[in-house]
Amino acid sequence: MEARLPHAAAISRTSVxxxxxxxxxxxxxxxxxxxxxxxxARMESTREVRFVDREVTKYVSVPxxxxxxxxxxxxxxxxxxxxxxxxxxxxxxxxxxxxxxxPAIADPMVEKLVTEARKARVAxxxxxxxxKLEEARSKEPDEPSVEYELGLVHEAMGxxxxxxxxxxxxxxxxATKAGTLYTLAAGKLRDGIEDSADMRGQLSLGRTxxxxxxxxxxxxxxxxxxxxxxxxxxxxxxxxxxxTVKFFDIIHGKEIVPTSEDTSLREFKWVSGAIDWAGGEELxxxxxxxxxxxxxxxxxxxxxxxxxxxxxxxxxxxxxxLQAWPRDLAARSQQPVQANPGPADAPxxxxxxxxxxxxxxxxxxxxxxxxxxx
Numbered sequence: 001m002e003a004r005l006p007h008a009a010a011i012s013r014t015s016v017x018x019x020x021x022x023x024x025x026x027x028x029x030x031x032x033x034x035x036x037x038x039x040x041a042r043m044e045s046t047r048e049v050r051f052v053d054r055e056v057t058k059y060v061s062v063p064x065x066x067x068x069x070x071x072x073x074x075x076x077x078x079x080x081x082x083x084x085x086x087x088x089x090x091x092x093x094x095x096x097x098x099x100x101x102x103p104a105i106a107d108p109m110v111e112k113l114v115t116e117a118r119k120a121r122v123a124x125x126x127x128x129x130x131x132k133l134e135e136a137r138s139k140e141p142d143e144p145s146v147e148y149e150l151g152l153v154h155e156a157m158g159x160x161x162x163x164x165x166x167x168x169x170x171x172x173x174x175a176t177k178a179g180t181l182y183t184l185a186a187g188k189l190r191d192g193i194e195d196s197a198d199m200r201g202q203l204s205l206g207r208t209x210x211x212x213x214x215x216x217x218x219x220x221x222x223x224x225x226x227x228x229x230x231x232x233x234x235x236x237x238x239x240x241x242x243x244t245v246k247f248f249d250i251i252h253g254k255e256i257v258p259t260s261e262d263t264s265l266r267e268f269k270w271v272s273g274a275i276d277w278a279g280g281e282e283l284x285x286x287x288x289x290x291x292x293x294x295x296x297x298x299x300x301x302x303x304x305x306x307x308x309x310x311x312x313x314x315x316x317x318x319x320x321x322l323q324a325w326p327r328d329l330a331a332r333s334q335q336p337v338q339a340n341p342g343p344a345d346a347p348x349x350x351x352x353x354x355x356x357x358x359x360x361x362x363x364x365x366x367x368x369x370x371x372x373x374x
Contacts (some may be wrong), residue, residue, distance in 0.1 A: 002086075003109065009221065016330055020348065024355060026042075027029045033316050042218065045288045052117045053104070056241070069164075071133075073233040082372040091117075091327075091345070097331040101179050101180060102145075102179050102181065102322075103144060103145070103177065103181070104121050105140075105143060105145055106140075107139060107140055109136075109139060110139050110143060110146070111131045113133070113135055113136035113139075113144050114132070114133070114136055114143075114146060114149055116128075116132045117129040117130075117133045117136070117149055117153070118250075121131065121149070121152060121153050121156060124156075126153055126157050128151070128154060129149075129153045130153055133149055133153065135145055137150075137317065142173065142177075142179045144170050144173050144177060144178040144179070145181065146176040146262045147166045147167075147169045147170045147173075148167070148178075148181045148185060149167035150163075150166045151164075151167045151170070151185070151188065153165045154166065156318075163187065163204035164186075164188075165189075167185040167188045167189050168185075168189065169183075170185035171185050171189070172180060174307065178365070199315045200320045200321070200322055201229070202230060202231040202234045202236075202314065202315065203228070203229070203230050203234065203236060203241065203315055203321070204228075204229055204321045205226065205227065205228060205229070205243075205311060205313050205319060205321045205323050206226070206227030206228070206229050206281065207227065207348060207349055208224055208225065208227075208311060208323060208348040208349070209224070209228050209348060209349045209350075210222065210223075210224055210325075210348050210349070210350050211223040211224075211225075211322075212306075212350075216289075218289075218291055218292055218311075219289060219290050219292045219304070220289070220290040220306050221287070221288070221289050222288040222289075222290075222306055223285065223286070223287050223288075224245065224284075224285070224287075224288070224309065224311075225283055225284070225287075226243060226245070226283070226284040226286065226311055227281050227282070227283055227284075228241070228281065228282045228283075228284060228313065229280060229281050230277050230280055230282075231280070232280060233314070233343070236240045236275075236276075236277065236315075237356075238274075238275040239346065240315060240316055241313065241314060241315045241316075243284055243309050243311065243312065243313055243314075244311070244312040244314065245266075245268075245286050245307060245309055245310070245312075246258060246259075247259040247264065247288050247306070247308075247310065247312045247328055248278045248308050248331075249263075249264075249265070249290065249305060249306060249307055250305050250306075250307040250309045251302040251303065251304055251305075252302045253305075254303075255319070256307055259288075259290075259304075263290070263291075263293075263304060264290050264291070265287075265288075265289040266287065266288055266289075267286070267287040268284065268285075268286055269284075269285050269286075269287075270283070270284055270285075271283040271284070271285050272284060273372055288306065288309075290305075290306055292303060293345075302334050304315065307329075308324070308325045308326050308329050309325065309329070310322065310323070310324035310325075310330060311323045311324070323348075325347060325348050353367075
């Protein structure tokens with residue numbers, strides 16, 4: 001018995017060792033299995049996230065609400081998804097008409113001749129104007145500015161058939177070439193050419209009355225009464241004529257200058273109210289006030305004193321009568337002074353306090369106060 005004990009103890013130790021190794025191997029296998037499961041779970045979780053990222057967004061049709069008008073509104077307007085199967089329809093853009101302009105004259109020499117002809121027409125030198133325009137037409141036969149200017153010159157001369165022919169030539173060139181001249185020529189032919197020369201015997205200025213209000217304390221006050229006379233049976237609308245009054249002052253007793261709105265006040269009023277030509281005459285009252293200036297301004301700019309005025313009567317934008325007093329002011333209005341003045345060119349009638357009737361109203365130099373009542 002005692003001889004077998006050491007061998008049995010050795011066998012027991014070997015068995016314990018082997019069992020321990022199997023246990024350690026089993027624990028290691030369990031650890032590896034746990035790590036594999038954990039890794040597999042992590043990879044599965046990552047695969048789900050990527051799948052969500054690749055998910056295609058689905059469009060949902062939502063009714064489009066009206067766009068909010070308030071600037072403080074933050075509402076979002078839903079829009080339908082784009083259609084992939086159909087080609088987009090291009091937006092239709094309205095084509096704006098190209099505005100007409102006055103065509104430029106290509107030849108500088110022709111442009112110079114047309115400018116000189118216009119100056120001659122304004123100065124009523126129609127012969128010189130025609131010479132300049134004919135020379136310009138010989139250089140450029142199809143220039144719309146030349147044809148239109150020839151129409152204006154012949155219209156001013158009263159040769160209306162020839163004027164119409166020139167306007168028709170401008171229209172034949174078309175709007176592309178003639179520009180705004182095409183529209184103007186069409187208007188001339190559509191509305192008819194006015195015979196303004198005939199109106200010079202039907203509409204004119206009467207004798208102007210001038211009243212200087214000596215009782216005015218704040219400067220100078222001049223009241224003009226300008227008669228506009230029409231021949232019997234003449235029908236003239238209120239919009240067909242207008243009167244222009246240009247006042248002039250004298251500085252330092254020698255320099256004549258036109259007045260300005262900064263240095264004077266002017267008031268225009270038709271005495272008779274409505275334009276009905278009752279009695280064949282309408283009266284225009286013009287009040288001109290030249291206020292006093294302080295001593296410093298008078299020292300720097302000089303003392304202004306009323307000198308005179310020019311009165312122009314225009315019928316449909318054409319000057320048909322002119323009166324100026326003193327008569328040298330007619331030259332400042334770019335109008336020639338007649339060598340032999342007629343009755344209508346007599347000096348104005350000056351009214352003073354000695355020749356005024358009792359109860360004279362300075363606001364209306366033609367009428368006394370009070371007016372008779374029924």
